[in-house]
Amino acid sequence: MTDPKPAASLxxxxxxxxxxxxxxxxxxAMDAMLAAIKRNYELYGFEAVETPAMEYTDxxxxxxPDQDRPNEGVFSFQDDDEQWLSLRYDLTAPLARHFAExxxxxxxxxxxxxxxxxxxxxxxxxxxxxxxxxxxxDTIGSASPAADAELCMMAADTLEKLGIARGDYCIKVNNxxxxxxVMEAIGLGAAEDAGRRLVVLRAIDKLDRLGPEGVRxxxxxxxxxxxxxxxxxxxxxxxxxxxxxAFTDARRSTNAQTLEALEAIVSSxxxxxxxxxxxxxxxxxxxxxxxxxxxxSLDPSVVRGLEYYTGPVFEADLxxxxxxxxGQPIRFGSVGGGGRYDGLVARFRGEDVxxxxxxxxxxxxxxxxxxxxxxxxxxxxxNGPVVVLVMDRDxxxxxxxxxxxxxxxxxxxELYLGxxxxxxxxxxxxxxxxxxxxxxxxxxxxxxxxxxKDLIEGAQAAAAIASNEEWKAARPAQISVSExxxxxxxxxxxxxxxx
Amino acid sequence: MTDPKPAASLxxxxxxxxxxxxxxxxxxAMDAMLAAIKRNYELYGFEAVETPAMEYTDxxxxxxPDQDRPNEGVFSFQDDDEQWLSLRYDLTAPLARHFAExxxxxxxxxxxxxxxxxxxxxxxxxxxxxxxxxxxxDTIGSASPAADAELCMMAADTLEKLGIARGDYCIKVNNxxxxxxVMEAIGLGAAEDAGRRLVVLRAIDKLDRLGPEGVRxxxxxxxxxxxxxxxxxxxxxxxxxxxxxAFTDARRSTNAQTLEALEAIVSSxxxxxxxxxxxxxxxxxxxxxxxxxxxxSLDPSVVRGLEYYTGPVFEADLxxxxxxxxGQPIRFGSVGGGGRYDGLVARFRGEDVxxxxxxxxxxxxxxxxxxxxxxxxxxxxxNGPVVVLVMDRDxxxxxxxxxxxxxxxxxxxELYLGxxxxxxxxxxxxxxxxxxxxxxxxxxxxxxxxxxKDLIEGAQAAAAIASNEEWKAARPAQISVSExxxxxxxxxxxxxxxx
Numbered sequence: 002m003t004d005p006k007p008a009a010s011l012x013x014x015x016x017x018x019x020x021x022x023x024x025x026x027x028x029x030a031m032d033a034m035l036a037a038i039k040r041n042y043e044l045y046g047f048e049a050v051e052t053p054a055m056e057y058t059d060x061x062x063x064x065x066p067d068q069d070r071p072n073e074g075v076f077s078f079q080d081d082d083e084q085w086l087s088l089r090y091d092l093t094a095p096l097a098r099h100f101a102e103x104x105x106x107x108x109x110x111x112x113x114x115x116x117x118x119x120x121x122x123x124x125x126x127x128x129x130x131x132x133x134x135x136x137x138x139d140t141i142g143s144a145s146p147a148a149d150a151e152l153c154m155m156a157a158d159t160l161e162k163l164g165i166a167r168g169d170y171c172i173k174v175n176n177x178x179x180x181x182x183v184m185e186a187i188g189l190g191a192a193e194d195a196g197r198r199l200v201v202l203r204a205i206d207k208l209d210r211l212g213p214e215g216v217r218x219x220x221x222x223x224x225x226x227x228x229x230x231x232x233x234x235x236x237x238x239x240x241x242x243x244x245x246x247a248f249t250d251a252r253r254s255t256n257a258q259t260l261e262a263l264e265a266i267v268s269s270x271x272x273x274x275x276x277x278x279x280x281x282x283x284x285x286x287x288x289x290x291x292x293x294x295x296x297x298s299l300d301p302s303v304v305r306g307l308e309y310y311t312g313p314v315f316e317a318d319l320x321x322x323x324x325x326x327x328g329q330p331i332r333f334g335s336v337g338g339g340g341r342y343d344g345l346v347a348r349f350r351g352e353d354v355x356x357x358x359x360x361x362x363x364x365x366x367x368x369x370x371x372x373x374x375x376x377x378x379x380x381x382x383x384n385g386p387v388v389v390l391v392m393d394r395d396x397x398x399x400x401x402x403x404x405x406x407x408x409x410x411x412x413x414x415e416l417y418l419g420x421x422x423x424x425x426x427x428x429x430x431x432x433x434x435x436x437x438x439x440x441x442x443x444x445x446x447x448x449x450x451x452x453x454k455d456l457i458e459g460a461q462a463a464a465a466i467a468s469n470e471e472w473k474a475a476r477p478a479q480i481s482v483s484e485x486x487x488x489x490x491x492x493x494x495x496x497x498x499x500x
Numbered sequence: 501m502t503d504p505k506p507a508a509s510l511x512x513x514x515x516x517x518x519x520x521x522x523x524x525x526x527x528x529a530m531d532a533m534l535a536a537i538k539r540n541y542e543l544y545g546f547e548a549v550e551t552p553a554m555e556y557t558d559x560x561x562x563x564x565p566d567q568d569r570p571n572e573g574v575f576s577f578q579d580d581d582e583q584w585l586s587l588r589y590d591l592t593a594p595l596a597r598h599f600a601e602x603x604x605x606x607x608x609x610x611x612x613x614x615x616x617x618x619x620x621x622x623x624x625x626x627x628x629x630x631x632x633x634x635x636x637x638d639t640i641g642s643a644s645p646a647a648d649a650e651l652c653m654m655a656a657d658t659l660e661k662l663g664i665a666r667g668d669y670c671i672k673v674n675n676x677x678x679x680x681x682v683m684e685a686i687g688l689g690a691a692e693d694a695g696r697r698l699v700v701l702r703a704i705d706k707l708d709r710l711g712p713e714g715v716r717x718x719x720x721x722x723x724x725x726x727x728x729x730x731x732x733x734x735x736x737x738x739x740x741x742x743x744x745x746a747f748t749d750a751r752r753s754t755n756a757q758t759l760e761a762l763e764a765i766v767s768s769x770x771x772x773x774x775x776x777x778x779x780x781x782x783x784x785x786x787x788x789x790x791x792x793x794x795x796x797s798l799d800p801s802v803v804r805g806l807e808y809y810t811g812p813v814f815e816a817d818l819x820x821x822x823x824x825x826x827g828q829p830i831r832f833g834s835v836g837g838g839g840r841y842d843g844l845v846a847r848f849r850g851e852d853v854x855x856x857x858x859x860x861x862x863x864x865x866x867x868x869x870x871x872x873x874x875x876x877x878x879x880x881x882x883n884g885p886v887v888v889l890v891m892d893r894d895x896x897x898x899x900x901x902x903x904x905x906x907x908x909x910x911x912x913x914e915l916y917l918g919x920x921x922x923x924x925x926x927x928x929x930x931x932x933x934x935x936x937x938x939x940x941x942x943x944x945x946x947x948x949x950x951x952x953k954d955l956i957e958g959a960q961a962a963a964a965i966a967s968n969e970e971w972k973a974a975r976p977a978q979i980s981v982s983e984x985x986x987x988x989x990x991x992x993x994x995x996x997x998x999x
Binding site for chain 1: 510511512513514515516519520521522523524527528542543544545547548549550551552553554555556558559561575576577579580583585597598600601602607608609611617619621623631639641642643644646647649650784785788789790847848849850884885887896897900901904907910911912913914915916917918919928931932
């Protein structure tokens with residue numbers, strides 16, 4: 002394995018599409034963001050729980066919008082018992098399994114939160130990954146609309162605590178029962194129409210991307226996209242399509258007016274009216290808690306793509322405007338969503354268990370926070386370790402002792418471990434964003450001294466000094482101290498820069 | 501989906517073997533442990549980086565001890581381009597890919613750390629999972645033995661910072677080059693013997709579990725285990741087996757004596773002697789930094805199972821004694837390991853890049869910390885939210901307002917969202933480890949008051965009170981306060997219990 006390999010047999014170092022590495026700055030910023038989300042979820046009384054990345058395929062079920070694609074959107078494989086396992090595609094299906102498995106021992110209602118990576122075997126695209134982070138909160142075992150209302154309010158609070166200003170976001174709410182009422186009205190209410198209902202659902206879910214005209218094709222004969230791919234339509238007639246689109250377009254300027262419009266649309270369906278009533282209660286609870294309509298708003302165009310929702314559905318939308326590096330406006334749209342999924346636990350227990358949840362799309366929300374320069378995710382300059390340079394390679398133990406002193410004092414520090422000379426070592430320290438280097442040649446060692454170079458001040462001074470000669474004469478930001486004073490002097494430099 | 505299902509079509513709620521859910525206590529304890537590890541790795545100057553859970557199969561390579569089993573120890577699947585992807589089986593192979601892919605932009609040496617789940621498609625067993633957490637630190641681009649020595653010392657420091665006492669752990673060090681020397685001595689030095697060398701390596705790696713007598717069979721004709729499964733042996737003759745076992749048994753009472761013994765064993769092999777020389781330097785550096793032989797010790801029986809190591813190999817062993825729930829002694833053994841893998845980046849770049857790393861087996865270390873009651877992972881009693889009970893179901897908005905006041909004051913609180921009566925609500929609060937509940941019936945509401953019940957004090961009082969009647973008369977730990985004083989009174993209760 003240690004023999005040099007001919008170029009032909011080399012493996013190309015690359016990641017599959019839709020996957021990404023993360024560097025230190027992004028990890029630190031995202032950790033700060035996740036900690037803030039977690040604090041807020043805990044403030045609401047949710048308790049942490051975690052499930053593994055893989056489950057039995059049948060336990061997860063198949064509720065993805067793209068389940069008709071090859072491999073059905075999910076990464077699956079057989080274990081050594083020939084049983085099928087899948088990587089989780091969301092955090093809700095595994096939670097339903099966890100709840101059903103530990104039904105007896107869990108408190109009910111069971112209120113939990115969890116962050117974790119999920120995996121989709123889908124065509125990756127800009128902002129569309131095959132592995133991404135979700136952060137969910139769920140209340141299982143409560144049929145109360147207060148549970149749904151709470152999730153909407155918590156979503157609003159979370160966004161504000163992350164630095165999204167009031168007015169720059171909106172929690173949009175709809176109810177699948179109203180959609181069911183619309184289905185009845187267009188003659189798709191029977192059990193055997195489940196397949197076509199799904200096609201209608203998915204067509205509506207694409208409103209944001211395709212607009213009503215594109216969705217009209219998907220509700221009718223089907224649609225050919227720019228690449229020439231044809232998506233089969235729901236085959237509705239013109240009148241039915243108009244009814245569906247009228248439903249999605251029923252948002253009015255106040256929630257009360259929207260409720261009225263919806264009531265008129267599903268007036269003939271008991272289930273539809275039940276959905277309207279649930280929406281009304283949710284609206285009242287949110288208002289009573291001080292969440293006005295700019296924060297929690299009824300919007301019939303929101304249906305959510307996942308098949309398992311049975312009642313209220315929510316979506317957290319960002320309306321804030323930001324510009325990318327090229328000055329182009331960016332719209333962030335949905336950064337999270339959720340809803341009620343009363344039937345998901347029933348797959349295991351044979352009886353419906355009321356449940357509702359909200360999921361944050363962490364990567365998308367993170368991108369938005371970066372775009373608005375939220376202080377929470379702002380990058381800290383100069384956060385590397387102090388680097389002790391190596392001038393005499395046969396004195397490693399001495400240099401290591403200097404590093405040890407710094408670490409014992411709680412100062413992040415490292416020995417330069419490469420084999421290069423002085424200049425590349427300084428360049429290395431710069432790349433590591435080191436605030437300060439420690440230098441000891443044989444002269445200094447004989448005198449029991451070290452040189453400290455303040456790299457932050459040095460960089461500022463360098464910008465001000467014109468010539469190389471002047472630089473060498475001044476040696477700005479460099480001081481000599483005794484070995485015994487090294488720790489105190491380094492700490493002074495760190496303090497000076499607020500590190 | 502909302503129809504009740506017949507029992508026959510129900511999905512069984514269960515996890516595949518070798519996978520586990522984690523509850524709130526374990527998550528909090530493990531997070532505290534990971535934070536402590538991370539702080540120490542950063543103190544040493546390592547910088548965070550993360551790679552995704554899956555990679556192209558060829559980029560990961562196959563270096564697992566069990567690669568001869570079905571599916572070769574790795575979970576693999578094809579993506580929609582028919583290319584093979586695999587879940588990572590460790591954090592080192594993906595790091596090599598990351599380093600090779602971003603070679604130009606990364607500082608060199610590249611010092612990074614990362615925690616993450618890894619996956620092994622292996623037979624699960626007690627303490628042997630198919631998904632588990634590792635926490636690694638690596639220095640890529642340094643051939644210096646100081647880089648290896650540093651990892652051993654950092655491993656020792658990390659264990660001590662986690663509460664493992666000096667004397668209860670040992671970082672054991674060996675060198676694969678010495679093993680190469682032994683291979684030469686028994687006539688397995690040629691390129692075409694790579695397969696048999698691997699069998700020898702894996703046999704030695706089982707010393708801990710099988711003892712020298714079991715390993716003797718694996719080095720010779722093969723071994724049948726208790727279940728009757730036969731593992732093919734390396735087919736060495738008796739003299740060769742003796743040589744290999746003499747090597748693994750060459751640990752003496754001091755590192756200096758061990759080095760002497762090893763030198764004698766590989767005296768005819770230049771590569772073997774190179775390994776001994778490297779071990780000597782590592783030993784000197786550790787001693788110079790104040791790490792004596794009880795902390796960093798040379799032990800030729802340590803070889804590590806992964807194929808890719810090329811020089812020093814390390815293992816962090818716990819020698820502390822603990823007892824399980826039944827009073828049986830538990831031996832923890834290895835909680836981490838690592839070594840030098842100079843050839844791993846070469847798979848991408850065509851030239852060896854010196855690299856060394858150390859990996860902590862988080863779950864096993866966590867189990868050890870639990871067993872010795874390390875304060876770091878000790879479970880906090882009563883860490884649930886304040887629960888506002890619901891006495892009048894049509895007054896939800898009022899109760900929600902009370903919850904809102906508590907949350908606005910930063911107190912974790914929740915509304916009871918179930919549909920049960922008073923007694924189950926109290927039971928729910930107990931299960932959530934709630935420190936205190938807020939009660940408001942219609943009488944209290946008319947007076948603008950709430951009842952607060954201190955559940956911690958209440959539990960203590962209940963233990964002391966003999967009869968139900970006495971209890972009802974005393975109503976211990978329950979007070980009436982005005983709504984406006986609720987927040988202050990709740991905070992007083994929390995403060996009283998140090999929450």
